[in-house]
Amino acid sequence: MPVSLTPNAITAINAGDVNLKPLLQVLDIKLIGKIQERGQERYRLLISDGALAEHAMIAVQLNDRVKSGQVVIGSIVQLIDYICSTVKNRKLIVVLNMETIIPQSETIGNPKMSPESDAEAQIPLSAPGSMPPPNRAVFNEPAIQQSVNKAPPRGVNFQNPANSTATPSFRPSVQPSYQPPPSYRNHGPIMKNEAPARIIPIAALNPYQGRWAIKARVTAKGDIRRYNNAKGDGKVFSFDLLDSDGGEIRITCFNAVVDRFHDVVEVGKVYLISKGSLKPAQKNFNHLKNEWEIFLEATSTVELCPDEDGSIPRQQFSFRPISDIESAENNTILDTIGVVTSVNPSVPILRKNGMETHRRVLNLKDESGKAVEVTLWGEFCNREGRQLEEMVVDSAFYPVLAIKAGKVSDFSGKSIGTISSTQLFINPDFPEAQKLRSWFDHGGKDIASSSISRDNMPGGGSRNEIRKTVSQIKEEGLGRSDKPDWVTVKATVSFIKTDSFCYTACPLMIGDKQCNKKVTQTGTNTWLCDRCNQESEECDYRYLLQVQIQDHSGLTWVTAFQESGEEIMGCPAKQIYTLKNELQNDEEFAEIVRNRLFHQYLLKLKIKEESYGDEQRVKITVVKVDKVNYTSESKYLLDLVRREIS
Template sequence: MKPSPSPLIPSNTSLTLPPSLLPPFSPSVSNLLTANCVAQAMQKIDVQNPNVQVINIKKVGTQDRYRVILSDGTHYIQGMLATQLNQLVADNQLVENAIICLKEFITNVVQDKTVLILLKCEIVSTHPAKIGNPTEVYKADVAAGSSNKPVGGMYDAPPPAPAAGGSSNYSNPYQNQASRSASGGGSAPTGRSGLSSNIIPVSQLNPYQNKWVIKGRITNKGDMRTWNNAKGEGCLFSIDILDASGMDIRGTFFKEDANKWFNVLEVDKVYTFSGGRLKVANPQWNKCKCQHEITFDRSTDIQLCEEDASIQQNIFDFSQIVKLESIEPESIIDIIGVVASISPVTSITAKKTGNELKKCELTVMDDSDAQVNVTLWGKKAETAENEFAGCPVVAFKGLKVSDYGGRSCGTLMSSAILKGPRIPETERIQSWFQNRGANATVKNLSTGGGGAGRVETFESRKTVSAIRNEQLGYNEKPDWLSFKATISFIKKDKEGGPWYPACPNAEEPCRNMCKVISTSDDHWQCEKCNKQYDKCTRRYIFSATFADNTSTCWASMFNDQALALLGGHTADELNEWMQNGDYDKFEKVFDDALFTDWIVKAKVKSELVSEEQRVKTTAYSISPVDYAKESRDLLKAIKGLQ
């Protein structure tokens, strides 16, 4: 393997090493290790990818941290492995006497001694024994009469990077000088520690800093969420912070801190942030540019700042809507367009958690003469009708592309929505919409079926016979369709009634969904929440047939759909009638529902039943036919054929 070149002292440094730190090296050592790199690293001299030997590895206490002793053959220095390198030890790749190449590292000071924090390294080779007879670098330093104490406090940074257009010898991304001007200038507020620190760019943050202050704009604030599991319960929310350099970072608040700050922090306001724990971000859930994220805690101090024009509202990478057809599903994109219409808010039940989810859909169009459906969830869905009334220009950051029904987009917890952003694209889209877009014929990318709860267009509606003719349900994922049909039969003769007994607990984790079992002492036992109740809550479950002029199909119906079909009469109400012998009232509810017309949104999926493949249709939403709207849609469709 080609040995690493000996590092050079930059020409612009005035630092001169004492003779005791520059001993002669034997050829055998210099061929394997980078000469004098330990002393140079300690003195903050640039060292490019030095080769060192690991002469000792030790786990620190009960924590998942490893201390290492690094040698260049003449001196040794103490180091710590970043947690992302622990796997090298676990896999027995990083062992004593191994020679490694330091790709990224930082210097930190602990108890007046410099320690190297290894962020990234590569195994060069193993070696049978320790090379040379290295001595501790601090002893040589003291003998030479120099001081090891840093100038900048707990976190040392090397000299500033050269001006734009110049070259830099610094390969370590964490070793750029913290510049006040890069983050808007000024001094940070005093935190609970009582110490005032300089503001540093988000890019300078790393888990080995004890004190830091950043300044940035909140570009996104997530909904308050709760959890309840075996480890306990609590709440949390997250924010995205963008600084003047264009780097953003995710921060999360938990429990008491979440309650303290949730109603205080506002999107698009500028704050300084100090205090909290830094860790490596999980890119699967965190799409911010910074490779770290912050967990804010009791030490956190946040101060509102005056508006800072040097910090943008957000950083976007817009895709034209018309080009979404060629973008792979599951991709994360940004779009900007006019919100042309807003669907009513609907509710669905999450299959995994049983939680009720609110959702609505926006139809967004842009000057590529195309439109797409964007799904909003939770609080964003509930406030959408008021928030996006009047066809505003809206920028969406971090949408997930879906292939349900052509192309559509959905928001994630990390998605940001900015109404009327202060960017050139806003004026361009607004001008297009006012001059031409409002009356333009645009291409609708969201034309097919889709996920549960989607409000389908008149144009995308199918007939009942399409289930058979188009072989729906045989794909890897379920197929979705909407159709207009008349309900012709309801199967209500199930023993005990067309319902099942459910847990009366309306809170997590049951939410009146989980089935309960009758006990011998006339109580109801719920295995989900492990509690006994005096009574249960009954929920509908039955099958019905829907027919149009092309065909008939069976469809399973659950509580929400049944309540709409049966005029709001609950299963508990009908059960009481049956218990009292009032069968006429029971029958009348079902008779009144027969031969009524409905718009049905259904999921179709093939299932194996008794070793036979059967197509199962499930009605996920039904709504009564609005005959006036239906007539207008028919006239519009006829006009389009002319």
């Protein structure tokens, strides 16, 4: 029996029917090159219904069908998911999914090019009744033979009478001739774009489409960011979507569009979105597994939808064990999950642009036998970071933490850091979290883990907080390399120099920062700043403390500036300056100093060799002062003992 293609299928598809699922024959295959900037190959087919032929572009995820020989010239295929677009006034079918029904067949009918296709295009001369030449398509004889030997696909009848040696013939199920879709009957003329856009999966989005709509849940929403470039000032924000088929895509809004949609979009809600433009995803900033991202425009629509059946998941994870992170490339964006074993205090950090942010470091471990340092930045320190600190430090409870879109850093070992699109889930109700919780509670807590974050202090400190003794600073020659050394010392303040403990500072603002450079008095009530080249009627008083610290191994001198000085002295520098120099109350001043001695702290130190004239000296600066938390310190010491035993 001859093979029956779907009659009038090309006409129907060109008219907009996307539900036909027709049987068509491949007459030609052509590699048209690679997509610019992404290096992906694209294949164009010439497909026929026996009467008419039309060009079709296959989605990149179908390239393997051609390369492996599943689709060759002569193949009978069934289009499962497709659209028809107009490109430069010519029709082009975009195939998103298809199945090979018959691997290879002689040309069926005498097809001609569709009137709506390229007028100069012709049916290839090699097509009628001939096998494809080697350079026209990938031909894989074993693959074809294997396909023939498989059980017949649905809708194909193999006729092979008993005791017959004839070659089996194939007959796909015959589909009816094309009829206009019922929804378009008896409606009279329809204005262009009057019909609502068809909802399609995110995975089916491509730039060849005209009108489309997607229904998806917002899984992440970024803050509004402001920028300045050659075109002027602007603002931008993005949010991520997830649909019921597991497809993800990022949507970006600029300027006036930000004002329209930023307050409308909420994380966790489902929206119907249409009339956006697709552009190549910027992979430096977009971690989602999609080659495209959507830019909303003035005509775009974002409509809230009821989450009736809950078919769209709340979140989608691709968890990787900590042991895999060790081999991940720098700047890789990934998901991971582990048990939080330690949390450090939040530390203020001054960015290169002069703005201040905060950093908090914690440690994760999992069943792979590895541990990793996680750095929380900005608001993550105050929100989830504070909650984790209360659990671990204050309550001695070790929660499970799932990290969505963490960024891998390979500076001094591998670590994970948060970015604007990162999401943290504390004790989530996931199967992976429940399994990890059970492992930790039934012995995992006592299993020693090897950290993939080198220079990591036992007990969970960050790479900039390596625990040392006072004597090790000199014995190991810290600070004498090109870069400073950063260590943490548990020590007692044993002496404070009081002859010069502060300096007069400039109170003027430079942008968002106070100048703070030393000023000199030029008159009775005026102070001159050489940096600002201005005079002020007042000045600030900022700490410049010289402090002697000691532990069981020895003692050394350190310098503490404003914030660290206030922690050590317990009051502002101006208060003590007034007491000593203006009120001349030496007794009360001495009492304050005595009360600040012999307190024990965790001192985070920056150690660097500097030049003073012709002499090289190692300067030790206190960058952070923390009171000793004896609960955390006990855990640190216990961990040291476990490491020594193991």
